[in-house]
Amino acid sequence: MVQRRSQRFQFDTLEIDRSATQPLHRQLESQLRDAIRAGRLRPGEKLPSTRGLCRELQIARNTVAAAYEQLLAEGFLEAEIGSGTRVSQQLPENMAPAASGKQTAPRPLRRRLAQRAGNIERFADWAPRIITAPQPFRPHTPAIDHFPRDIWQRLADRRLRRLPRLTFMGVDPAGYAPLRSAIAAYLGASRGLACAAEQIVVTSGAQQGLELIARLLLDPGDRFWLEEPGYCPAWHAFTTHGAIGAAIPVDEQGIDVAVGEQLCPAARLAYVTPSVQWPGGMTMSLPRRLQLLDWAERNEAWIVEDDYVGEFRFAGRPQQALAAHDPHGSVLYLGTFSKVLFPGLRLGYLVVPEPLVRSFATSRWLADRHSPVFEQATLTDFIEEGHFARHLRRMRKLYAVRQQAMFAALDAAFGSAIDYDRHEAGLHVVVQTRDARQNRRLQRAAHEAGVEYHAVDQYSAVDHKTPGLILGFAAFDEAQIAEAVQAWAQRFFSS
Numbered sequence: 235m236v237q238r239r240s241q242r243f244q245f246d247t248l249e250i251d252r253s254a255t256q257p258l259h260r261q262l263e264s265q266l267r268d269a270i271r272a273g274r275l276r277p278g279e280k281l282p283s284t285r286g287l288c289r290e291l292q293i294a295r296n297t298v299a300a301a302y303e304q305l306l307a308e309g310f311l312e313a314e315i316g317s318g319t320r321v322s323q324q325l326p327e328n329m330a331p332a333a334s335g336k337q338t339a340p341r342p343l344r345r346r347l348a349q350r351a352g353n354i355e356r357f358a359d360w361a362p363r364i365i366t367a368p369q370p371f372r373p374h375t376p377a378i379d380h381f382p383r384d385i386w387q388r389l390a391d392r393r394l395r396r397l398p399r400l401t402f403m404g405v406d407p408a409g410y411a412p413l414r415s416a417i418a419a420y421l422g423a424s425r426g427l428a429c430a431a432e433q434i435v436v437t438s439g440a441q442q443g444l445e446l447i448a449r450l451l452l453d454p455g456d457r458f459w460l461e462e463p464g465y466c467p468a469w470h471a472f473t474t475h476g477a478i479g480a481a482i483p484v485d486e487q488g489i490d491v492a493v494g495e496q497l498c499p500a501a502r503l504a505y506v507t508p509s510v511q512w513p514g515g516m517t518m519s520l521p522r523r524l525q526l527l528d529w530a531e532r533n534e535a536w537i538v539e540d541d542y543v544g545e546f547r548f549a550g551r552p553q554q555a556l557a558a559h560d561p562h563g564s565v566l567y568l569g570t571f572s573k574v575l576f577p578g579l580r581l582g583y584l585v586v587p588e589p590l591v592r593s594f595a596t597s598r599w600l601a602d603r604h605s606p607v608f609e610q611a612t613l614t615d616f617i618e619e620g621h622f623a624r625h626l627r628r629m630r631k632l633y634a635v636r637q638q639a640m641f642a643a644l645d646a647a648f649g650s651a652i653d654y655d656r657h658e659a660g661l662h663v664v665v666q667t668r669d670a671r672q673n674r675r676l677q678r679a680a681h682e683a684g685v686e687y688h689a690v691d692q693y694s695a696v697d698h699k700t701p702g703l704i705l706g707f708a709a710f711d712e713a714q715i716a717e718a719v720q721a722w723a724q725r726f727f728s729s
């Protein structure tokens with residue numbers, strides 16, 4: 235229904251479905267959010283009090299309060315003492331309503347898209363349109379509230395004043411030279427990876443590294459290995475370029491190279507997460523690493539080592555990168571600042587054999603020239619002046635405490651009803667129950683308690699049956715962890 239601009243939003247049109255698995259506050263929250271985004275609820279418009287709306291919709295007042303709270307946190311609503319809750323005048327970026335306030339159906343396209351577009355559109359659900367405030371235990375989320383903004387701001391201000399004017403014109407598409415040197419020095423010291431600054435290609439996060447790899451190393455019809463379950467966004471990047479994936483099982487030592495050789499002997503490339511397998515959490519053993527390197531050498535195949543979270547190991551000795559054991563130049567090493575700093579920074583890097591650097595840089599040049607120079611320069615200072623190492627040390631301590639809090643909360647609340655592996659590395663834990671029915675109950679209880687998770691089977695490229703919930707603990711303090719796990723367990727045991 236199209237509303238006239240002057241017409242006020244009718245709150246009694248909100249529909250709450252008590253039989254749905256989605257919690258009531260989430261239903262209310264998403265309908266209000268949609269109404270704001272579609273312009274049916276306009277900036278400045280007043281919302282009913284929580285008491286008024288709960289009476290109107292016949293739901294608990296807490297349910298309304300939880301929905302309002304979430305939308306306040308996301309910036310859709312604003313509240314002032316004495317004047318109630320209103321739709322924000324300043325809506326979050328990209329979320330302002332259409333100027334007309336009307337919702338018009340998009341006109342069907344009359345021109346043909348490339349066939350490749352079909353490959354890309356299949357993954358549309360993976361690309362979020364709205365980033366909501368993370369609830370326990372959303373994976374892929376570092377403790378962004380611990381990022382030292384004041385230091386970054388000081389460095390950024392100084393760079394803005396002092397960066398040579400010529401740099402305003404742009405830099406080498408392989409990256410700002412001092413940043414490439416700083417990254418090479420860091421990798422040598424922390425990951426045992428001796429590489430030259432000239433081998434570093436700065437990217438817009440790990441995902442762009444995968445995209446560049448797909449373009450340069452895989453032809454349509456080429457086969458690649460990916461861990462099963464594994465990091466599907468890599469599968470997406472490679473298959474959109476026409477490559478064909480083979481899902482290779484993992485065991486407690488990492489990817490099963492022998493099975494890979496049976497299933498798909500002629501693969502051109504293997505994508506792996508050796509330091510903390512995503513999502514399993516295990517570390518690839520040394521024999522497996524050597525076996526994988528040997529396979530790559532015999533088959534003239536590439537290995538892509540995604541070291542997305544190798545910095546976070548809380549017990550035992552730090553692991554060397556797989557690339558550090560590679561004498562033949564078959565490993566392309568992929569790093570990112572998304573976990574150690576924050577994902578919105580969109581800075582990562584590839585370490586590639588030197589003869590490939592110019593191809594990667596040219597591909598980057600064709601795509602978008604290079605990453606923004608101010609962010610690259612500020613990050614260089616952040617590393618060179620010791621702030622990066624300090625931040626990393628602080629975060630390692632913080633995450634170690636949070637991981638132990640997570641283990642303790644799970645043990646106390648669920649006891650032997652669930653299983654999980656205590657890998658003392660990475661920023662997530664995978665929890666499962668004994669059978670599929672219990673696993674569904676565990677997922678339902680999580681929904682009802684408002685616990686966020688990713689399902690392991692979401693990261694399965696083939697069978698989609700692997701049980702388990704992936705829980706990220708990094709962004710939540712000990713009290714939040716204990717409270718969310720308790721609420722979840724209460725729902726689970728009372729269902």
Ligand SMILES: Cc1ncc(COP(=O)(O)O)c(C=O)c1O
Pocket residue numbers: 374438439440441442465507512540542569570571572577581582
């Ligand atoms: C396995 C894996 N690789 C890479 C990334 C990071 O990607 P990006 O650097 O593009 O944010 C993630 C993050 O969430 C991940 O889980």
